Every structure is written in C-alpha cells, then in structure tokens.
Amino acid sequence: MSASDSQPFHQTSVLVTGVTGGIGHALVSTLVDAGATVFGAARGNSGLEALQSQFGRQFHPLCYDVTDESAVKEAFRQLQKQVSDGLAPPLYGLVNNAGVMLESPLSVTSMDKLKQQLNVNFLAPYQHMQLASRLMSRLRRGSIVNVVSRGGQSGSNGMSAYAASKAALEGATKSLAKELAPVGIRVNAVAPGFIETALTSHYEGDARHQVLNRIVQRRAGTPQEVAEAVVYLLSAKSAYTTGHVLPVDGMFSP
Amino acid sequence: MDNLQTLKQAFTTALGIDAAAVTDELTYNTIPEWDSTAHMILVAELENVFDVMLDTDDIIDMSSVAQAKLILQKYHVSFG
Numbered sequence: 376m377s378a379s380d381s382q383p384f385h386q387t388s389v390l391v392t393g394v395t396g397g398i399g400h401a402l403v404s405t406l407v408d409a410g411a412t413v414f415g416a417a418r419g420n421s422g423l424e425a426l427q428s429q430f431g432r433q434f435h436p437l438c439y440d441v442t443d444e445s446a447v448k449e450a451f452r453q454l455q456k457q458v459s460d461g462l463a464p465p466l467y468g469l470v471n472n473a474g475v476m477l478e479s480p481l482s483v484t485s486m487d488k489l490k491q492q493l494n495v496n497f498l499a500p501y502q503h504m505q506l507a508s509r510l511m512s513r514l515r516r517g518s519i520v521n522v523v524s525r526g527g528q529s530g531s532n533g534m535s536a537y538a539a540s541k542a543a544l545e546g547a548t549k550s551l552a553k554e555l556a557p558v559g560i561r562v563n564a565v566a567p568g569f570i571e572t573a574l575t576s577h578y579e580g581d582a583r584h585q586v587l588n589r590i591v592q593r594r595a596g597t598p599q600e601v602a603e604a605v606v607y608l609l610s611a612k613s614a615y616t617t618g619h620v621l622p623v624d625g626m627f628s629p
Numbered sequence: 630m631d632n633l634q635t636l637k638q639a640f641t642t643a644l645g646i647d648a649a650a651v652t653d654e655l656t657y658n659t660i661p662e663w664d665s666t667a668h669m670i671l672v673a674e675l676e677n678v679f680d681v682m683l684d685t686d687d688i689i690d691m692s693s694v695a696q697a698k699l700i701l702q703k704y705h706v707s708f709g
Contacts, residue, residue: 448682448684451682452682455682459680505685508669509669509672509673509676510673512669512670512673513673513674513676513677557666558666558669558670558673
C-alpha cells in the first residue's frame, strides 16, 4: 500500500465546523488519520485546546461563532495566511458540521428561535461555502460536505424550523454542485438519522424506544459512522459523485 | 512584473483571452469568456496574485477592468 493509499488527504487542508461535538470529534480524528491538516472551528477555546493537544500539529484551531459574518471572514483570512506562510497545505475540503436542533411545535416557535435555526444551520454554512469555494477555485479542485438531516427530507413532527433549515441547506448543496462543478469543486451532503450525540442524549426510556422502533436496523448510529461517510464524500473515492445526499440512518423514518 | 501587468495577466489567465483585450472598458458579461464561472475564477486569481481577500460586495461591484483596479486599490494594490 502506498502512502497515498493510507493517507489520501496528505498535503491537503480541510476546514470542519462544530469540531467539539461528537460527530465533529470523530471527523477530526478520521481526517487526521487519513493524513489531512484540519482547521477546526468551534466557539469554545477549551474544547479546541483539548483537540490540539490530542492531534498536535495536524490540528489548527479556529475559535469563532459561525453566525458572526465578520468573524467567519477573519477565520478564513487566518486560514489563508497559514497556507500562504507555508504552515498548512491549501484548502481542499470543507465540512459544514456545526448545527443546532430546536424541538419546538409551530405554535410556540418564536421568530427569534426560527432565525437562530436558519442562521446556524443554513446562512452560516452558505457563507462558509462562499468563502471556501473561492480558495478552492484557485486550484480548481475541492470538496464540500454539508451535514443535513433525514428530517429535512421527510419532515419531523415538532421540528419544522430545524427541518426547514436543513432542507434549505440540502437545496443549496444540489444547486452549488451544479454551479461549482466547472471550477472542479464537488458539493455533497450526509443526512444522519438518530446518532448517539449530545443532541440526542435526552432521548431516554420510552422516547428512545419509540425512535429506535422507526429504524430498520433497530439501533442508533455512531458519530464514527457519520464521519466515515463524510470522509468518503470528501475523498477522491467519490470523485464522480456530486449533488448527492447520503443517508446515514439505518433506514430511519422520522 | 508591475501590478498592472499582474492584473492583465490575471485577466488573461482567468478568462482565457489575449492580453490586448484586457482594457479598462472590458466589462463583465459583454464577452462570452467573462461569464459567471469565469468571474469566480477571476476573483480567485486576483486574490491569489495580489494576496488579498475581497469582500463579497466588492466582488459584486467588480464589473469591469477599470472597476477591478479601483476595488484593488482599497486593498492597497496601486496601479501607478
């Protein structure tokens, strides 16, 4: 096996948002194992420091709020400066993983809550794709993976704001796959179902049992299983795949 | 190479046109080579050669070679 087989992301950088969550951590670990330099974004410094101490020089922390437009621009400036200074390889990949999940029926969903869902789950990924694609198009190659949701495709009772925000991101994924193909950038998405993370840890007892009964494989997914799917779509193994939404859900019916 | 030559080179590379065609009057969407895809490549090329990061509003306003010069001057790129 050659080095490029064991480390397919050697000499490439990947920006991952939301790295301090369960899926984010699995993403960083999987990408580092595959040889990538990972720029990891999160709001809290402590989580980033822990990742840096675990992954060393292959992990470059970026501390900012993904919904702060100015902070996002500044993060991309920092990233590009490190590339220009030879401290990191050029940006090849982007994973829009940061997200929030609001469970709130229509009658009690305030406009502020709705806007927060759209800001974090759609507008922030959109701005990241805008800025990342400009860096990727310099080399005429790149791969973007958005983390959407099965709920965005099928709808989810009591989660209309969340589902709408993820459906918006899915629409952008398919549209940008068409728009960015001429400059060598692929855009795909993964749609996790019920995954064991902090977002779903409050599902216990009957609530958990009811969810698991709607999954053909009768179990929750793991962050690692989501990370493997994301990394596949980022990698050259999926070179002829763009505009695709890959479910990672054990065949879940939301 | 001075900044003007670098600018012209960026346009010829991104749009695939002759250097002679890169005049101040050359405007977005008036030639087949300068379409929305080429515009994206042009922005990437300009950012790369001048080591700047343009604001989205400036990219929207960059509708001609003359405009590109004006906008780049905001990023401390001078054209003599």
